[in-house]
Amino acid sequence: MNNTMSMKKMERITSIIKFLILLIFGVVLMAPFIWMVSVGFDRTANISMPFPPRLIPEEPSKFNYGIVFENGRLIKSYINSTIVTVSSVILGVSASLLAGYAFSKGKFKGKKIMFIVVLCTLMIPMEPRLIPLYTLFNKMNLLNTYYPLVLPSIISGMLIFLCKQFFDQLPDTLREAAQIDGAGEFKIFFRVYLPLAGPIAATMVILAFIWSWNDFMWPLVVLNDLELQTVPLYLASFSLENGSSLGGLTMALATVSILPIIILYLFLQRYIIQSIALSGVKGE
Known part of the structure; x- marks a missing residue:
């Protein structure tokens, strides 16, 4: 005792x-x-x-x-960042879920080679891609628009890898049972596997949101119009204009600029836990 x-x-x-x-x-x-x-x-x-x-x-x-x-310019930059970020998150997460499911459950020629190519993109930093991407969008006359900020984010090697690893943990018997009932691949994905992908979808939304909202270098290269400035660009220009003065105002701007990320994380954290508890399925 x-x-x-x-x-x-x-x-x-x-x-x-x-x-x-x-x-x-x-x-x-x-x-x-x-x-x-x-x-x-x-x-x-x-x-x-x-x-x-x-x-x-x-x-x-x-x-x-x-x-x-x-501050009118801050509000405008918030609107710009919201448009770019929401578009990037929706397109990037949707494409990554589909690609991750295809690499995990699909059976087609060259799947392993294509997945290796996707993984290789993780080893290429953004800096070497700046000039080719800039040249491409310049020839397409899309500079100083939202398109250069949204389109490159559709394909993300990291998000595709996370999706593929998640779907690998889900049993293939779910797919086989749906095929016996006559369901096609898209129906299997949307009706069977997508409802179980809540944890990874919420995680990807957070990651994609942070990457897009905080992106500074690429918008700096492709945007020259002040009306299209995103929040990081406006914060940087404000700091350069005022130097070491107006420290309190600069810190207030910085605090407001990261509020959407904090709010999104706190909001989705609950859904991640609920999704894991309610739909945690592991393949045997």
Whole structure:
């Protein structure tokens, strides 16, 4: 009895220690973000940045955030980023789900070679592709439009790989049973496998959203019109125009710029957990 109680006590102490360690790491990781939000509420930071850095401003003010939400250029850049990101996510995730299912369950010639080619694209960074992509869209007269920002994101080697690995875990017996009932490949995909793909779909939406929303280099190359600026481009131009001044306003802009990513992640996190709990099927 005493041994059992002592073991439970040790487990409780171990759990408390783990919790404290994770809490410390969490606070350390969150400190820069908290400081960014705090500086946004510090009106005096527009004159000089507080040093040493403080997590709570001496005189909190909504002045900077009020200016941010009244900023017409920021609102326009938000609209541009929303159009580009939503289009990229819908097209990219849809194409990746179809391609991942085809590579996992499909039977056609050259499947392994094509999948290897898709994986090889993961080893090519964006920088070597800038000039060929720019030349292509320039010849198509699509520069300074949304198309160069959306079309390249339709094919994503990483998302296709994630989908393929996920569908590999689902049993082939589901497909065979549907084929016996006379269902075609598209019907099998949309009626049988797609409802089970909630976890991977939510994960891909988050990844694709972050990649598209935070993309800076490619929009900088193909966009010259200020009316088409995305949020990262506007934030960079605002920082260059004001230099080290208006630090509070810059931090407020940065905070507002990442809010959609945080909201999306918090919203989809619940659906990921629910999807895993309700439809976690593993192939044997």
